[in-house]
Amino acid sequence: MSNDLPRHSVSVTGIVIRLEDGKVLVIKRADDGRWVPPGGVMELHETPEECVVREVREETGVEVLPDRLIGVYKNMKLGVVSLALRCHPVGGNIRTSDEASIATWVTPEEAIAAAPEARGVRIADAFSVEGPFVRVHDGTSLLPN
Numbered sequence: 001m002s003n004d005l006p007r008h009s010v011s012v013t014g015i016v017i018r019l020e021d022g023k024v025l026v027i028k029r030a031d032d033g034r035w036v037p038p039g040g041v042m043e044l045h046e047t048p049e050e051c052v053v054r055e056v057r058e059e060t061g062v063e064v065l066p067d068r069l070i071g072v073y074k075n076m077k078l079g080v081v082s083l084a085l086r087c088h089p090v091g092g093n094i095r096t097s098d099e100a101s102i103a104t105w106v107t108p109e110e111a112i113a114a115a116p117e118a119r120g121v122r123i124a125d126a127f128s129v130e131g132p133f134v135r136v137h138d139g140t141s142l143l144p145n
Helices: 048-060 108-114 117-126
Strands: 009-016 024-029 039-041 062-075 080-092 100-106 133-137
Touching: 009 024, 009 048, 009 062, 009 117, 024 048, 024 108, 039 048, 048 062, 048 080, 048 100, 062 117, 080 117, 100 108, 108 117, 117 133
Parallel strands: 009 080, 062 133
Antiparallel strands: 009 039, 024 100, 062 080
16 A cells, blocks of 8 residues: 555544533634634544543543544545544533633534534534434535535
């Protein structure tokens, strides 16, 4: 196999839902100001579940337990495949970080409205009884499959 073939990057997105009130954890990204669920690039030694726990903790201070796979979302422009996992909080204290200028709990409707379509759909999908979903996007908007 050739070493010059294109490679994908794999990331995770944590859709963290508080069980007591159904609110969703979102961050305002420090780099581009977008409102998104926390997440990031998976390291080679990590499982998707380990990665989502680490990324949510690093970005928000919230400790989570993954519940289920919501879907697979591919950014066609960047070649990034993101595995979205529904999670619930089990501890920690919410805080900001180098990656999150704001970390807060909002209603699902507020989160979906504030996020770019490609991220908001992951939140909507987390509340669906269907799935897992496979969706493609350009970084902002969904594309037809």
